[in-house]
Amino acid sequence: MTASLLEQLIEAFRVLPGVGQKTAQRMAYHVLEREREGGVRLSKVLGEAMERIGHCARCRDFSEAELCATCASPSRDTHLLCAVESPADRMAIEQATGYRGLYFVLQGRLSPLDGIGPRELGLEQLAERLSEDQVRELIIATNPTVEGEATAHYLAQLARQRGVRPSRLAHGVPLGGELEYVDRGTLSHAFGSRSEMYD
Numbered sequence: 001m002t003a004s005l006l007e008q009l010i011e012a013f014r015v016l017p018g019v020g021q022k023t024a025q026r027m028a029y030h031v032l033e034r035e036r037e038g039g040v041r042l043s044k045v046l047g048e049a050m051e052r053i054g055h056c057a058r059c060r061d062f063s064e065a066e067l068c069a070t071c072a073s074p075s076r077d078t079h080l081l082c083a084v085e086s087p088a089d090r091m092a093i094e095q096a097t098g099y100r101g102l103y104f105v106l107q108g109r110l111s112p113l114d115g116i117g118p119r120e121l122g123l124e125q126l127a128e129r130l131s132e133d134q135v136r137e138l139i140i141a142t143n144p145t146v147e148g149e150a151t152a153h154y155l156a157q158l159a160r161q162r163g164v165r166p167s168r169l170a171h172g173v174p175l176g177g178e179l180e181y182v183d184r185g186t187l188s189h190a191f192g193s194r195s196e197m198y199d
Contacts, residue, residue: 006032058129060105060122061087070094070103077101081129081164082139083155085109085148093141101139104129109147110154121151123158130162137165144171144189 003011006028013024031039055061056068063069070076080101084090090103106121118124129135138159142148156166172190173182182190 055107056105059103060107060125061090061103075100078134079136080139081135081137082141083126084141085143085151089141089143106142106151109142109145109151111147118154123154126155127158127162130159130164135164137167140166140168 009032010021010024010028013019013027014021019027031042052064053062054064056063056071057066058071059068061068061070065072077100080099081104082090082093082099082101083104083106084093085106085108087105087107090105093099093103104122104126108116108121110116110118110121130138138155140152140155142151142155152168156168159166170193172186172193173179179187
């Protein structure tokens with residue numbers, strides 16, 4: 001027996017992360033009851049996005065063109081390359097910092113149990129970019145998870161083998177935080193990776 005159109009709509013909303021049966025049901029009812037115009041617009045834009053958005057040939061970020069706007073920009077510093085796990089991580093760095101270098105988006109992290117190895121992360125392509133004379137520093141901005149740390153070590157080796165200096169984002173006590181409220185793992189990592197203070 002074929003599911004009704006309403007059931008199909010509810011099931012379609014469940015493709016989103018963190019959306020279970022009840023939330024999907026609420027979304028479907030909301031669109032049908034109060035946002036039909038918005039639902040039609042969502043459907044149109046979603047269809048176009050699925051058809052036209054691919055990956056940048058150089059950094060693997062999402063892009064409608066062969067090269068994304070960042071890679072195509074002549075004002076970016078080609079000596080700096082920042083490796084991130086996802087497009088969301090790239091966006092966070094871009095919005096929160098004054099970073100003017102280029103990026104390489106891994107679209108994941110090393111996870112042998114999930115079948116994600118160097119090939120799936122495009123590390124051959126990254127190795128080619130690091131072999132180019134222009135890149136002098138690889139800023140490794142993977143998340144501080146077990147898989148993120150393993151990926152960071154792999155990337156650092158890849159960089160060193162090609163004469164590129166690897167650096168890692170600092171992790172530790174949050175700005176404005178108080179030591180007594182910081183979790184033990186974070187505090188231990190911050191203490192172990194402390195650095196010298198300069199005037």
